Amino acid sequence: MNHFLTFVLILTTVIWTLPAQQKGTFGKLSNTEKNMITYEKDPSAHAVVLYEWGNNYFKVVDRRILLIKEYHTKIKILDEKGFAYGTVEIPLYHKGTLTEKVTALKAVTHNGDTQYNVLPSEIFENDHSERWKVKAFTFPKMQKGSILEYSYTITTPYDFNFNGWDFQGSIPKIYSEFNAKIPGNWVYNRSLRGNLELDINDAHIQKGCFTIEGYPKAADCEVLKYTMKDIPAFKEEKEFMLSAENYRSQLSFELSQYNRLDGTTNKYTKSWKDVDREFRSDKDIGRQLTKKGFFERHVPEKLLIEGDELTRAKNIFEFVQQHYAWNKQYSSYGKARVKEAFDAGKGNAWEINMSLINLLNAANIPTNLMLLSTRKRGLPTKVHPVMSNFNYVVAKTEIDGKSYLLDATDKYMPFGFLPFRALNHYGRVMDFKNDSYWYDIRPQTKNRHQVRAQIKFDPEENKAVGVFDAVSTGYNAINMHKTLNEKSEEEYLDSVEEEISGNFAITSYELVQQRTDKQGVSQRFKFEIEDVLNGDMAYLNPFFIQFFNRNPFQLDERNYPIDFGYPRNYRYQIIFTIPDGYAIQEFPENKSIALGDTLATLKFYSTGNTSQISFSFELALNSSYFNEKDYQALKSLFKEAVDIQKNSLVVLKKKTVQP
Structure with a gap:
């Protein structure tokens, strides 16, 4: 079951030859940064990180060993929607009297050559939970074209909060760099998650880099430098995915062992x-x-x-x-x-x-x-x-x-x-x-939503009357039970009519108790549709109930898996009785599409004679998991399914009465 982890790499000591970008000087902007109007590699971006730099190291302060975490970034606002990235929250952990602290906080809005500083009175600290508080501020005078720049240092007594670096975020980044210097007393497991590769992956030993007063021997340090360039935004399609934490490119550290100065060892990673x-x-x-x-x-x-x-x-x-x-x-x-x-x-x-x-x-x-x-x-x-x-x-x-x-x-x-x-x-x-x-975990496989309907027409009253049975099984039944219990019958039927819209009205309803249990729900609806036959030509969509009104897959490219949670099956069958005085002029063509052998299938068939037309539609997602390489095919499959439901028309023509 490891196939859903797109890319996990245990970092090595390979040194890439690409030149490193040096730590940026706060307040210094290039003409390219100032003049940027759009981000060429993602024209839809509302904002882009121009530069991001971090550095983690250990330091002795007042005879205590503390972890120091420095951060500096610049963000270009490309349109008004980018203002959302102008509010910054810095989480701080605390327990008892020990707490993380923020120092050297600077934040500036650059509008051309004019700068607007975030004032100390505009920085707030709030409790977030029992162990976490947040220091927050919002940049002033934001406008299209602003560059938001801020930097700070976190001082923490908690060595387990040496926890990594997020290379990929919700907006693209042009450059992101993480540095660290770790004395040999601390041993961390580390991994890179996601499908993006590092541009620089440098790990080497620096002799005698860490000293503590009273201890004659200096510790060696592992010096780390990891960078990425031109990092695309991680764009979520939340409906059918696991946590973004599984796929977003990020570097994680986990404290494995601490070798104390007195020779004893604390092991945090156990078997x-x-x-x-x-x-x-x-x-x-x-x-x-x-x-x-x-x-x-x-x-x-x-x-x-x-x-x-x-x-x-x-x-x-x-x-x-x-x-x-x-x-x-x-x-x-x-x-x-x-x-x-x-x-x-x-x-x-x-x-x-x-x-x-x-x-x-x-x-x-x-x-x-x-x-x-x-x-x-x-x-x-x-x-x-x-x-x-x-x-x-x-x-x-x-x-x-x-x-x-x-x-x-x-x-x-x-x-x-x-x-x-x-x-x-x-x-x-x-x-x-x-x-x-x-x-x-193997989810239950029999999860079906099925509709079977019959419709007859009354030309004299210009309406259609019919009945449909809706059967839900598996997880669909669970969801239906919750809906039925959360709403009154009147509220529920109103919601059904609203979903169908048009001139559709439910005339009677029955929950079929003998065919309903925890794993299945059977319902029968009788209905009327007004104003269906007008003039010599009648245009009818057989899908008065639609499973999808839009394609849930909208990305141009998706580089992480599609996870439905459980296999799904949607079936729709309907029989039209052709009204007296009308003949079939046109009805939809048949379609059959498959993704893989049986991974997912879409079938739509229609047949007709002088008295009846029948339609059969089935979308079967026979797996709960689809690899990212299947995304375009799955997106096309859903596009066809939506198109069939929305645009399948039956054309009836009024017969000419012979004199």
Whole structure:
């Protein structure tokens, strides 16, 4: 499952021969920068980073070793939409009395040869969360053509905040450079993510570069320099993608080991065997999964003993779904108490799903905890344990040789389904009796939205009457259940009519209970359409219900994968009864398109005779994941699907009455 990581490179000590750009002088602008009107390599850009420079190093201040992070950048505003990049926020971490500090902050708006400084009174500091605050300011006198320049230094006591560099952002960059000098006491893992290559990749050793008063021997340093030029903006199509953190070109550092001056060592990067051992005894994980006795005393006995394994598992799953109200918090490692959550009848995702695990184990159904990251976060690294990668847990069990992943936070979720937020490719199963292991998340495949309709025409009243059945299965059914429960029937039917628009009106509605359960929803609608036959020619679009009103793929180029979360199937079938006195003049041509052998298919067929016309449309996305090389073909496929739905016309002609 590593195929979705576009490009991950462990940086080497290869030295590229391209010349380096020196640190820019604050306030100095070139004529080229001043006169730029548009960015030739991205004419649609609203702003462009002209220059970006960073430098991280360690320094002894008042007998304390601190990390120093310097930053300097210049941004050209190309139009009014670029003003959004004129507000700057600098995050600062704090814990107890130790806090990060900003010094030497300078910010200037350059309008030609005139400069407007950001004044100290225009710089604000606000609390963002329990551990983070933000220093923020907005550039004054912004206009089209302004150059926004700022620099600052962060001094931090937290060596783990030596955390990397974002080469790629939401606007293009002409030049970006990151420098660092790391004494040998600190050892960091580092990687470059994304599909862009470095222009300069330089790492070398500088002897005796770091000294501390009282210690006779100076430490050697690793000196780093990484640069990129002409960096395109990372443009998101948020509807069908994982977190941009998986694909945006960025350099990341993770503290692996600190060698103290007294000869002792702190290891931060551990093996999974180390993590497994720690989790077994941890009060927030391992010990929270040993509460079988508590749950046995607090649930009906029959819940744990009646029926076969699968029946017991489904009953327990439904019990947990109904007992708990999810507080919408994912929580994280270190904050879970299952007994308190059970008594309160509410909790975060960790507490609810660890309660589920306890109950399944109490029913003699062996179940383990699986750590994962939600879709809006980056995928966990498989190289070594990074516990901050994980923000979610689900249950993993096996019954009669079949594996199930379970999440009881969502009352609409069927047994064996994971919420959409958790469909993030893989997780780590914490098997405390054996070793933990990676496990792939395979989404349910039967996710269909199907419409079957029949229409008859009444020429005398100039209207059409009909019926259509809408059937949703899998994740489509889950979403439909939520919609039906969140709205009254009147509100729901109003929303259906608004989506169809025109002269369409629903005359009756039925939720077909005998064909509706958690994995399927069946609905029947009767309807009328006014003013459909006017004059000698009638032009009718058979798609009065459309699955897509626009192509979700709009980029000229996309260099990261398309991820739908789960396979999807859309079907539309309709039969027109030709009204008396009319004949078929024209109807749409058939189309059949395939991406790969069966990766995605689009089929549209229409047939007609003197009394009826039938149409059949199917868009099948048989995979949840498409490589970026498939983007143009997928974009074309959706373009055709939208075009078929919007522009397929049936032309009926009134028959000439013979004298």
